[in-house]
Amino acid sequence: MLKIKAVFILSIFFVSISLFAQDLPSETVIKTTDLYNHLKDDLKKQIPNTEAALASYYRTAFSQRFYYDWKTVPERFALYQSTFPEAKKDHLERAKDHMTKFAASSPWVLPFNYQNGQKVNAYALRHLARQHKMIDIAFNYFYDNKNPIYINYFTQQMQSLNTALENKTYEKIENGNGTYEAFRSGYRILNWLEIHNLFLGEKAYTDKDQLTTIATLLQHGENLYQTNATFTDGNHQTRGMSALAMLAILLRDFEGTDKWYDRAMLRLNEHLDKEINPDGFQFERSVHYHMSDIETYYFVYQLAKYSNIAIDSTFENKLKSLFTSLAKISYPDKTAPVLQDDTNEPWAEKNDIEGTMTLGYVLFEDPTFGYFAKDKIDAGLYWFLNQHQLESLQDIKKQNPNYGSVALPETAYYVMRQGWDKKDKMMIISNGVDDLKPDHQHGDVLGIQAVANGQVILPNYQVRYSLTDFDFFKSSMVKNVALVDNEVQGKQWTSNEGGSGFGKFKNLPLPKTIAWETNSQFDLFVGSHNGFENIGVNYSRQLIYVKDNFWIVKDNFTSNTPHTYKQVWQGHYTEELKPNLIRSNFPDATGLDIYQLAAVRL
Structure with missing residues (x-):
């Protein structure tokens, strides 16, 4: 009798746990009929236990949050259509591409x-997996007179992922394409x-569709x-933690979301501390x-402000420093220089x-930011601003920046600047490699870029991971x-394990900044790297900007044995008069002359 009684009591204990400890699952999606059981007690007291009531509640919650x-x-x-008339063609093409390639299921x-x-x-x-083009399919719903096939496609493709989750027939993280x-997942x-x-x-x-989306998002969050x-380290975790914080704010009525928010903010603050350099630039050194990263942190910052959730001042200050x-x-x-893995427009010489x-400007109303701002936000960000923010762009306060020649010492970018008139000269020197995650670094240590007369006279080029010339x-x-000789800086190129095109150098030079000085007469930079020491050559580069006139670039090589030393210049050049002068010409009749002051052996 004692044995039977013990078993009976134990079974009652397990029933009690199943009724009151409703943990959110990470490997399965909650049935929409069970979502109510995962709500916090306060909300359970406010709404009936029906799908219609919960869907209605969350429609109201989203309208406010x-x-x-x-x-x-x-x-x-x-307003979107009138502001971005060119977007329709792009949305239609991208939606057709996705729907033609992939079945809804x-x-x-x-x-x-x-x-x-x-x-x-x-x-x-x-x-x-990122579902980028599903956005275009959603817009097509509105462009195509609210044809329900687009909503059905979205819900079916989401359900196909949920089915793959149940059957464990999805790409796992360990194979590189998780x-x-x-x-x-964050995207x-x-x-x-x-x-x-x-x-x-x-x-x-x-209602069922809406709750299925919420249930799916809860599984993603857990x-x-x-x-x-x-x-x-890196932007993969920050993108995920940004999404987790967003879910924690928007779906905060469910048990377990408080710990989501705490973890997301802990991770994001760690990234801000470790990966936003004291000079304000992101540690991977790419524009x-x-x-x-700016967008990643913005999404959280904005939602928290809407919900009157306190944001640490360090978070806000770091965001502004970006x-x-x-x-x-x-x-x-x-515009901005092309630095490291900039990928928006392959082969482009500038960044928009x-x-x-x-x-x-919308966030901080800083007139220096206003100098760069335009009267409309990018189309992709349009749907993440409120009406007041959109209206603020109709009266932008602008002030010319007062930044002259400046250094970002931790990121190791050095700027020699004439001024802020469109035709003014500027050169940027790159002399850094992040020691934790140089994955997005290019072989450009001590590389330079320059503009003058509104032209990029010494360009660098954007890349695209999927292209064969990456x-x-x-x-x-x-x-x-x-x-x-035949040595380049980046050695032992390897593609990534997932085979998606992205890859990195196993070995890059270690740079050193020796001198940086700026005054009213000239700017001076001196730096070195160890990229040629494997063949017995010590190397350094000296640059002088004689203010408002020209630059002198001097490369110093020291070796006990003969080598071939080269200066590589990007652009389209013609050889002029003498072998020590090359010239590039631009459509507006401006040009660049590069004189080799030492004797040239071709």
Whole structure:
């Protein structure tokens, strides 16, 4: 009798646990009928235990908590169309591309084929996982007279991932293409939240659809919480933690989301401390990744402010410093140099930063940021600003920056600047390699770029991971650097384990800054690196900017044996009169002359 009684009591204990300890699952999606059981007790007292009541509650919650009220979608979409008329063509093309390639009920693990029979590669799989083009499909719903096929496609593709989760037929993190890896999962959450808010007022997006999206996001959030218990450097974790914080704020009525927020903010603050250098630049040294970090932190900062959640002043100050440092390195025409893995426009010689700086103005109303701002935000950020912020761009206060020749010493970018008139001269020197994560670094240590008369006279070039020339355009042969014999700076190139195109150098030179001085007469920089010591050559570079006139670049090589020393200059040159002069000409009749002061042996 005692044995039987003990078993009975134990079974009652387990029933009690199942009723009251409703942990959010990370490996399965909660049934919509069970979502109520995972709510905090306070909300359970406010709404009935029905799907209709919960869907209604969350429509109200999103109208109050999201970046803008979904009830204004008709007016906002009309304004979007008139403000960005060129966007429609792009949205239609991208949506068609995605829907033609991938079935609504898609596989989520390689190998599989597009609907036309061609093989899906790792690069394409990663973009499926991020759901970038699902945004375009959502816009097509509105462009195409609210045709429900687009909502159905979205909900079915989400459900296909949930089915893959249940069946464990999705790409795992260990193979390099993980569907639930922090960066891809974080981007997917961001895109799905945008779509969810767009669709909340649509009858075709039913209560069941809405709650399925919420249940799916809860599973994503718990997965991110469990898989990011420790710090991992780089923008992959920050993107995931930004998404986790967003979910914690928007879905804060569910048990367990408080710990999501605490973990997300702990990780994000660690990244701000370790990866935003004291000079304000992102540690990977790329303008592209710098601007991506700005958005990552902005999404959290903005939602927290809407919900009156206190943000540490350090977070706000670091966020502002990202805009300030971007302004410091900018060209006089309000663009920015191409630095490391900048990937928006392959082979482009500048970075468009107007949209990012416009966001900076919206946030901080700093007239120096206003100098770079335009009267409309980038199309992608339009859906993450409220009406007041959009209206603030109709009266931008502008002030010319007062940054002259400046150094970002921790990031190791050095700027020699004439001024801020569009035709003024500017040169930027790169002399850094991050010691923790140099993955996005190019072989450009002690490389330079320059503008004059509104032209990029010494360019660098943006890259694209999926292109076959990616590793070449990342190498020293397309930088304004000095080389020895057949040695280049970046050695032992390796592609990434997922095979998506991105890769990195195993070995890069260690740079050293020897001198930096700026005054009213000249700017001076002296630096060195050890990239040629493996063949017995010591190397340093000296640069002098004689203010408002010209630059002198002197490369110093020291060796006990003969070598071939080279200065590599980017651009389109003709040999003029003598072998020690090359000249590039631009369409506006301006030009660049490069004189070799020492004797030349060709």
